[in-house]
Amino acid sequence: MFKRKLPIMLFVLVVGMAFIVTGCGGADTSPEPPAKATFSYAMSGAYPPFSYFDDNDNLLGFDVEIGTALAEKMGLEADPVPTPWQALPLGLNAGRYDAIIGSMTITEARLEKFDFSDPYYRSGPKLFVRADSNIKGVDDLTAESTIAVLMESVYEELAREYTDKLKFYDNDVLALRELAAGRADAVITDQIVGLTNAKELGLDIVSVGDLLMVEEIGIAIRKGETDLLNAVNQALADIKADGTYLAISEKYVGADISGD
Amino acid sequence: MGIIEYAVDFYSLLVKSYPIFIQATALTLRLTVAALGIGILIGLVFAMMKISKNRFFNAIADGYITVIRGTPLIVQIFWIYYGLAPIINVPAFWAASLALAVHNGAYIAEIFRGGIQSINRGQMEAARSVGMTYGLAMRRIVLPQAFKRCIPPLGNQFIIGLKDSSLAAFVTMPELFMTAMRRAANQPGNALEYYTIAGLYYLALVVVFAFLVKKLERRLDVD
Structure with a gap:
């Protein structure tokens, strides 16, 4: 019984899939021709x-x-x-x-x-550290300091001026959390982003020193x-x-x- | 915070995020169905090419499986969505589905080939000797038995495909993983919870699917 039904089952499966797939396509492709440019x-x-x-x-x-x-x-x-x-x-x-x-x-x-x-x-980047850190500005950074930064960002280049020990993240929130968790010594990020997120997350971190540059x-x-x-x-x-x-x-x- | 309070908080987050995650689940399922549907067809075609006596077909199938199985899925997705964009602008849904289909197709081809080759040669010979053509013998005798043997590894491959659909997040698809990433970016304090929630949705889908495969296996065994 199974043997005879199998080709039919397979056929139904394939056709069914094709329907679902094309059906989805119609519904899913973003509306290409908009009324207005x-x-x-x-x-x-x-x-x-x-x-x-x-x-x-x-x-x-x-x-x-x-x-x-x-x-x-x-x-x-x-x-x-x-x-x-x-x-x-x-x-x-x-x-x-x-x-x-x-x-x-x-x-x-x-x-x-x-x-x-x-x-x-x-805006501009600032150096963020844990509230109890003895880093009070970029001058306190050493080659041993680990800095967490957003990958492919301008902060990456900036951080390289101070240390080679960089850790990369694909959003600033992760970097700030790593800092608070003690897995990095500092974060260089936009002052607005850093301050808003630190407050939002209740992280015990502060910004030190001046704007590192005006962006x-x-x-x-x-x-x-x-x-x-x-x-x-x-x-x-x-x-x-x-x-x-x-x-x-x-x-x-x-x-x-x-x-x- | 006590464990009870945490559990209550987590539960309320789970309930509150339910409408968005259900929508995302629907997209994850659509991606998976499209990918595996096309993947089965690709797999079937390349399995046939691989077992065929024609050297040319063998070479094509070998090349396909080597290249696709030998490169990461995320590379394939980026290749189609961003790499091909100047030549052909594949929409995100189809870029992700096609990459998943092509990727899974290579593994499915190997599963089908294994299944077909596991059927005793004598079956084909017997079928041919009673006058069936190669194609008819394949369709009526070999494939039905092979298909049955393929079900456990296919089920396994489908589960992998379902979970791999999470990579569609990187080409802007708001499926389950993307939804969790967005929630986590917006409420970083709850990042752990949102990734856990996404994990639970995948787990639920896989458990249901594994149950269905098991049922199918049992039914076919009885036959």
Whole structure:
């Protein structure tokens, strides 16, 4: 009985699979032809308060709303695309989205690969240590100090100036927790990110010393797309002029971070 | 905090996060079904090529299995999603499913080949001697028996495929693991709990699936 039924079973299985698969395809492929042209932009979605998911899985944050505001000024439909941090440049080059609004610092190295808009905010890294640490500033760091940093970030280069003993993480929250747990001696990260997370997590860590540098954070756009770059810069100036920028900045960071 | 309070907190987190995780589970299942459905077809085709007398087919099947089994799944997923993007823009769902399908296909091909070769040669010879063609003998005599023997290792491979679908998180798919990562990034104080919750969902899926495979095995044995 089994032998005779098997080919039928197999056939049903295969056809069934094909149906499920094609069925899924139809439902799943993101709506390609939008009614309105879109402005798609990427961010990690794991970098509160700049981009994060709330309890209902809504994507929020400073970067996300700046993107929405810029799209509105350009007369485009905003389409934020959460993408893992390390893959952000890959996705931009691959044409997965039009821009990266992902708290990416403008650096020489990155300028070789993309164009950047005018800075949309300014911040800077600080050294974070445990509250009981005897490291009171970068001068107390030795070659033996272990520094935890976000991989592929500007803090990585900065940390190399002080030590070769680096530990890499793919988000700052992990690095800060490692510091609190005693598995690293210091963390170099953005002061806003460090302070917000330390408070949120109740970690017994503090920032010491001054800003290690002033970073200009820009919107990355593929090289040669000058029209888009100009439109973004114009939209950025517009939202700063009409108060939209300030409202978003105060909502998420509690201060004006434009640095203008 | 006492263990009771912790358990209560954990339970409330589990209940509160339920709607999002169920949605993520649905995506995980869709990825897995798509991947394994295509993977079975790929596996069947390459198993046939591998046992065929045709040297050309043998070489293709060998090459495929060597390359796919010899490279990490995450490399294959990135290759399709980011690497191929300038040439062909595969949507994230399909990039992940296809990579999973191609990857699992190589293992499934080996499972099918093992199953088919475990059937005594005499069966094929006997079938041919009563006048069946090679294809008919394969379909009516060898494959049904082979398929039965393949079920335990196939079930095993499906479980691996289900868990490997978590790698789709790295190409932006909000499946179970991605959901846990997002929750953990947003509420780092509960990172441990959210990763545990994601683990529990996978565990539940695997336990249910393993139960179904066991039932199927038992039914086929009775026959």
